[in-house]
Amino acid sequence: MRITALAGGVGGARFLRGLRAQLDLVAPESELTVIANTGDDISLFGLRVCPDIDTLLYTLGGGVDEGQGWGRADESTRVQGELAAYGAVPQWFTLGDLDLGTHIVRSQWLAQGQTASAVTARLAQRWGLPEQRIRLLPMTDTPVETHVVLDEGETQRAVHFQEWWVRLRAEVPASRFVVAGLDRAAAAPGVLDALRDADVIVLPPSNPVVSIGIILGVPGVRDALRGSTAPVVGVSPLISGRPVRGHADACLSAIGVESTSAAVAGLYADFLDGWLVDPADASVRVRGVQTAVHDGPLLMTDVPATARIAESLLALAERVRT
Amino acid sequence: MRITALAGGVGGARFLRGLRAQLDLVAPESELTVIANTGDDISLFGLRVCPDIDTLLYTLGGGVDEGQGWGRADESTRVQGELAAYGAVPQWFTLGDLDLGTHIVRSQWLAQGQTASAVTARLAQRWGLPEQRIRLLPMTDTPVETHVVLDEGETQRAVHFQEWWVRLRAEVPASRFVVAGLDRAAAAPGVLDALRDADVIVLPPSNPVVSIGIILGVPGVRDALRGSTAPVVGVSPLISGRPVRGHADACLSAIGVESTSAAVAGLYADFLDGWLVDPADASVRVRGVQTAVHDGPLLMTDVPATARIAESLLALAERVRT
Numbered sequence: 001m002r003i004t005a006l007a008g009g010v011g012g013a014r015f016l017r018g019l020r021a022q023l024d025l026v027a028p029e030s031e032l033t034v035i036a037n038t039g040d041d042i043s044l045f046g047l048r049v050c051p052d053i054d055t056l057l058y059t060l061g062g063g064v065d066e067g068q069g070w071g072r073a074d075e076s077t078r079v080q081g082e083l084a085a086y087g088a089v090p091q092w093f094t095l096g097d098l099d100l101g102t103h104i105v106r107s108q109w110l111a112q113g114q115t116a117s118a119v120t121a122r123l124a125q126r127w128g129l130p131e132q133r134i135r136l137l138p139m140t141d142t143p144v145e146t147h148v149v150l151d152e153g154e155t156q157r158a159v160h161f162q163e164w165w166v167r168l169r170a171e172v173p174a175s176r177f178v179v180a181g182l183d184r185a186a187a188a189p190g191v192l193d194a195l196r197d198a199d200v201i202v203l204p205p206s207n208p209v210v211s212i213g214i215i216l217g218v219p220g221v222r223d224a225l226r227g228s229t230a231p232v233v234g235v236s237p238l239i240s241g242r243p244v245r246g247h248a249d250a251c252l253s254a255i256g257v258e259s260t261s262a263a264v265a266g267l268y269a270d271f272l273d274g275w276l277v278d279p280a281d282a283s284v285r286v287r288g289v290q291t292a293v294h295d296g297p298l299l300m301t302d303v304p305a306t307a308r309i310a311e312s313l314l315a316l317a318e319r320v321r322t
Numbered sequence: 323m324r325i326t327a328l329a330g331g332v333g334g335a336r337f338l339r340g341l342r343a344q345l346d347l348v349a350p351e352s353e354l355t356v357i358a359n360t361g362d363d364i365s366l367f368g369l370r371v372c373p374d375i376d377t378l379l380y381t382l383g384g385g386v387d388e389g390q391g392w393g394r395a396d397e398s399t400r401v402q403g404e405l406a407a408y409g410a411v412p413q414w415f416t417l418g419d420l421d422l423g424t425h426i427v428r429s430q431w432l433a434q435g436q437t438a439s440a441v442t443a444r445l446a447q448r449w450g451l452p453e454q455r456i457r458l459l460p461m462t463d464t465p466v467e468t469h470v471v472l473d474e475g476e477t478q479r480a481v482h483f484q485e486w487w488v489r490l491r492a493e494v495p496a497s498r499f500v501v502a503g504l505d506r507a508a509a510a511p512g513v514l515d516a517l518r519d520a521d522v523i524v525l526p527p528s529n530p531v532v533s534i535g536i537i538l539g540v541p542g543v544r545d546a547l548r549g550s551t552a553p554v555v556g557v558s559p560l561i562s563g564r565p566v567r568g569h570a571d572a573c574l575s576a577i578g579v580e581s582t583s584a585a586v587a588g589l590y591a592d593f594l595d596g597w598l599v600d601p602a603d604a605s606v607r608v609r610g611v612q613t614a615v616h617d618g619p620l621l622m623t624d625v626p627a628t629a630r631i632a633e634s635l636l637a638l639a640e641r642v643r644t
Contacts (some may be wrong), residue, residue, distance in 0.1 A: 046430035076400060082423020086448050088430065097419050101404020108368035108410065126408050 001030040004141075004198035008037045008211025009052040010069035010245065011237060012301070013059035015204035016305025020060070020132060022314070027308070033135045033194040035154055035221075038116065039146035039179050039214035042162045045083060047103040048110055051162070052211065053138060054102055060128025060134055063098075069245070072098040091165035102209075112132055115141040117188045137194065140213045142185035146214055148254075151175035161210060170247035174254035179214055187220050195224035200317045203234030204270075205244065205298070209251035210266045227272035231317040233274035235309060236261040239298055240280045262286055274316040276309070292316040323352035326520035328461075328631045330533025331374040331624070332391035332567065333559060335381035337526035340628025342382070344452060347629070355457045355516040357543075359528075361468035361501050361536035364484045366415055367405060369425040373484070373582070374533065375442055375460060376424055382456055383449025385420075394420040397611070414489035437463040437600060439510045459516065461537045464507035468536055470576075473497035481503055483532060492569035496576035501536055509542050517546035524593075524641045525556030527566065528618070530586045531573035547593035553639040555596035558583040560594065561603045561620055584608055596638040598631070614638040 003023070004282050005016060016034060023030045040051045051070065058064035058072055065071045075096035084091055095103065102123065108234045109119045116138045124136045148160035151173040158178065164170060195201060216222045225232060237248050238261045249259040257263050265286040276289045278298035284291050292312060300306040325345070327338060328629045338356060345352045362373045365485055373392065380394060381388035387393045397418035406413055410559035417425065424445065431441045438460045446458045468483035473495045481499065486492060517523060528534050540545045546556060559570050560583045571581040579585050587597045587608040614634060623630040 045426050046433050047426070064451075076419075078419040079401060079423045079426065082420055083427060086423065086427045086445065088427045097398075097400040097406050100422070101408065104367050104369070104401065104403055105410045111368050123408065157457045263533045265415060 001200045002033070002194075003030060003200045003202055004033045004035065004194040005202040005204060006035050006037075006206070006212050007052070007056060007205035009040070009055040010059075012036075012052070012204040012206040012211065013056045013309070014063070014069065014300045014306060015101075016056070016134075016234060017059055018300060018303055019202065019310040019313075020134060021303050022307040022310040026314075029133075031133050031135065033190070033198070034136065035137050035139050035191050035194065035215060037211045037214050038138045039138060039210065040161055041143065041145060041183070042160055043091070044090065044095065044103075045088060047100070047107045049081060049093075049095070049103050050106065050116075050138070053136065054099065056136055057102070057123055057127045057129070060129055060132065060136075063127065071096055072240075075099065076273050077130045082263060090163075090167075093162060108213055115188075117141050117190070126263050135190070135194075137190050138188050139191060139218045139221070140185040141188045142181055142303075144179055144181040144185050146210060147178045147180055149176045149178060150176045163246065170250040174250065175253060177210060179217060181241045182214070182217050183219070185218055187218050191218070193225050195228060197219065198228065198230045200314065201225065201230050201232040202313065203227060203232070203268065205235040205237035205300075207246055207251055208237060208267050209248065209255055210239050215266070222271070228271065231273045231275065231320045232268075233313050233317045233320065234265070234268060234272060234273050235313055236264060236277045236281065237296060238281075239266060239278040244299060260284075265289055273320040274313075276313050276316055290316065290320050292319070323521045324355070325352060325522045325524060325583075326355045326357065326516045326518060327524040327526060328357050328359075328534050328537045329374070329378060330528035331362070331377040332381075334358075334374070334526040334528040334533065335386070336391065336622045336628060337457075337632070338378070339381055340622060340625055341524065341632035341635075342456060343625050344632040348636075351455075353455050353457065355459065355512070355520070357459050357461050357513050357516065357537060359536050360460045360462060361466055361504070361532065362483055363465065363467060364415070364482055366412065366417065366425075367410060369422070369429045371417070371425050372416075372428065372460070373633045375445075375458065376421065378458055379424070379445055379449045379451070382451055382454065385449065393418055397421065412485075412489075414486060418455050421641060439463050439508075439512070449535075457512070457516075458636040459512050460474070460510050461513060461540045461543070461549050462507040463510045464503055465500055466507050468532060469500045469502055470496045471498045471500060487569065489581045492572040496572065498576060499532060501539060504536070504539050505506060505541070507540055509540050514542050514546050517543065517550060520550065520552045521552060522636070523547065523552050523554040524635065525590065527556070527557040527559035527570075527622075529568055529570045529573055530559060530589050531570065531577055535589070544593070550593065553595045553642045554590075554593050554620070555595060555598065555635050555639045555642065556587070556590060557635055558597060558599045558603065558620060560586060560603075561600040566621060567608040582606075587611055595642040596635075598635050598638055612638065612642050614641070
């Protein structure tokens with residue numbers, strides 16, 4: 001079985017780890033292709049940082065800080081202390097020492113002329129993803145960056161997505177998201193094929209606006225989903241209208257969409273076949289989409305709980321296929 | 323009093339720390355300008371590393387690892403462990419975590435278009451050099467790199483100076499040194515003025531071939547020394563024909579010069595006025611150069627001992643002036 005997923009950072013990575021665990025039980029030979037959002041990418045101190053790809057690498061590779069869901073376990077910040085001592089800016093984005101190793105080799109390899117896809121594949125090797133039959137692809141090899149236009153009354157000002165998300169904690173209302181470079185970007189090698197050839201296409205409970213929404217903006221991706229003969233099934237990132245983590249509500253509000261599970265499914269309505277929701281959202285109905293209610297809270301509290309969510313989603317995929 | 327020094331790494335930095343301590347006792351208002359060798363500079367993992375400037379910063383700024391004489395005190399190598407895990411090369415040059423902070427900000431500032439001089443001045447601020455009346459200048463803002471042509475019998479092969487010095491421990495005989503870019507390099511702003519306007523010019527016991535010798539190759543530097551009206555005095559880097567540390571003998575051998583204190587002074591004979599030697603070398607005579615014997619071993623064992631060497635050298639400068 002070939003499964004293709006779109007994914008952002010923490011939510012996507014946790015879901016996919018549970019999905020892989022479930023697949024290892026029921027279909028160990030299955031191949032999982034992950035198309036990662038790169039709109040969060042940012043250059044800090046001259047180094048290229050890809051937060052979603054790094055979170056996917058560390059989570060799927062067993063090196064993540066489980067508590068915060070991103071960054072490395074057993075992390076330290078000695079280098080960043082030096083950067084601060086030199087007065088280098090910005091200081092609002094924490095780069096741990098172990099994490100910096102990833103940014104340094106990525107930046108070196110990119111500077112040598114390797115594509116983001118090639119660099120990601122090399123990084124994934126170190127984390128043992130090929131042995132797990134996981135193929136991690138950046139959505140595009142073109143550098144793109146999500147910027148946030150802030151709504152500050154009379155004036156409008158755009159900041160990098162990371163500045164809004166991390167420094168401003170998404171508390172300054174966003175009026176819209178602009179992805180610099182996305183219109184000229186091409187899907188990375190393998191991305192459109194992975195959607196075309198998939199047996200199941202999966203949307204983890206990643207942020208529908210700034211993670212999944214950005215990937216859907218890569219030329220060709222949305223068309224590939226619309227044209228897919230495979231079932232496209234997703235996990236709601238909201239429970240009773242609230243995001244389990246992150247600021248999905250602030251992102252939805254910026255694009256004028258209600259913070260409800262139904263409204264999120266509505267964003268995908270042109271290609272979505274099945275939608276898995278929490279028992280609290282059992283009444284959700286979306287035209288043209290088959291809804292399933294998970295037999296427990298839609299919370300990825302640990303790998304076994306997440307594997308059961310994946311099991312529900314795969315069962316839903318089988319139902320919508322027939 | 324305005325004192326200008328040429329300097330390499332460990333030996334130069336230790337001597338200058340002692341010189342500054344001595345000046346603080348006898349002439350606290352004096353200004354010390356240090357012209358640093360940049361031929362050792364190397365790009366590693368996409369980061370610009372300037373070993374001699376860093377050793378000068380850390381030593382004069384109180385952050386050096388006293389035991390090894392270079393790198394940072396209380397250092398760790400967590401980032402390099404990650405680089406190794408990713409299979410990034412080379413692995414023969416150790417980059418500590420604290421040290422990496424310097425390389426990262428330097429690389430960022432250079433990539434922003436700042437000159438090596440401007441970057442060095444910013445780094446020096448953090449280490450409190452201006453407060454100590456020390457001005458640290460790279461010899462040139464042009465990227466230059468010392469390469470070593472290895473004598474391997476039938477074949478000749480050139481490696482970066484650091485590879486010869488660090489990885490090969492200078493054990494493979496060198497047939498010559500080639501400084502890529504030096505013929506097109508211009509002295510950095512302030513370098514020639516600092517030589518022209520000095521009251522005393524000082525050569526620390528730095529390597530005469532790959533540290534002092536490289537600085538002398540910067541267009542205009544040797545002529546400025548020859549034309550100087552200020553006394554030019556130096557400290558011998560050899561005692562009884564052996565370098566106190568480093569591989570000066572291997573470097574001298576490569577350029578066909580004897581490993582003796584007299585032969586080293588001979589390399590500077592066209593501009594040198596005074597030469598300070600160890601009691602073991604009391605018989606050294608160099609035509610046109612006034613020799614002085616230090617009243618103790620010429621060993622920079624600690625700051626007070628080094629300050630006494632500086633005291634001898636300044637006294638020698640006064641003698642040759644009159």
